[in-house]
Amino acid sequence: MKTLFQYRCSECNHPYERAEVRYLCPVCANKNKPNEPLHGVLEVVFPASINKIDTRNFRELIAAFTPLETEYYPKLPVGNTPFHPAKRLGNYFEYANLWIKNDGLNPSGSLKDRASWLLVGEANRLGIDTIVAASTGNAASALAAVAAAEGKRAIIFVPESAPRGKLLQMLLCGAQVIPVQGTYDDAFAISLAYTNSYPGLNRNTAYHPLTIEGKKTAGLEIYFQNQCRIPDAIVIPVGDGVILRGIYKAFADLLLHGIIDHLPRLIGIQAEGSAAIHRFVVSGKYTSVEHPHTVADSIAVSTPSNAFLAYDAIQKTNGCTIVVSDEEILSAQAILASHSGVFAEPAAATTVAAIPYLSKQANLDKSTQIVLLITGHGLKDPAPALARITVPAAVKTLDEAVARIVTDTESRGNRS
């Protein structure tokens, strides 16, 4: 069945047919300058006829709101990740209704699989066999994985500082990996220059409109897994701001088509050393972060490509942004693991680091339903967590073991 939709420029509102454009609005893109968020990001608009779908049928609704014909879907299963209460974590922070959406359990271990999946599907539709991306690490390992399963070529530009675990994933999946001197923003610029002159579909986040639509599926799943109810707030780590916009788009689509009657509040979390979108939200004025630095490598961005639409999503959902320090992120990573069993990478652990600020800064009551979006798996980059752990020395005898266990239990105190 043919999927019907149009693109619309998020800036000048000009509508485009699907075959007319590929990346940005050709008019507004003329405004683009280095060190500024992207102008002319396109958004998908579904026709009113979508209202005929059975809204209680999860598969049908997700397919209707996915702007790609099912025949082009990549075969690698992505998404449908667990959504569950986090009772002990909630007790720890005295929040009664805390939930986890665990997107670290995607095939390559991050939410980025969703965008790469849709982009590889789009390449199937267009008959293109090479996909190009710039990435802090996860978008690239996601692309490498989906491309490998689909038999496509992935060309990947990453900052040379990308964590080795992520580089390993890309290389093992057979991608062509090109480390770039400098930051993620430098890799982004080179990848755009590359697809301007050489063949290949560019998968850069926000630059290709389907990246937002791919990430959107996490929001649609949250709605269904929550029994078609809208959580009070969703807490989302923010780098380029595409995940946040994607989650917004999920609920905005449902609202526009009369399936829900209000939006959840979106709380965007940034690292102290990489907080361009937070500064924008607080001051109303956009400035880039000159030298982003944070242990949460996945959200280290100088110029967030989707800052304008992330800002808009925060405003429209009565949301807010919160910043957390590296120290808070690393300690949150351990609290999350030891109180929920979920090992998240530092970027994803920012959601937990932000919990102590939710009541004051986001005005969230302790009984409200709050969903933490865990965007990436901790094993992707174990180095920061390893550095804070002492691996116990080996014992020889049972007595030594027993002595160790008693001390260990006492040191951990009450485990309720």
Ligand SMILES: *Cc1c(COP(=O)(O)O)cnc(C)c1O
């Ligand atoms: C990419 C990423 C983010 C941030 O997503 P943006 O769309 O860049 O805001 C957060 N967490 C993880 C694990 C990621 O890989």
Ligand SMILES: [Zn+2]
């Ligand atoms: Zn435009």
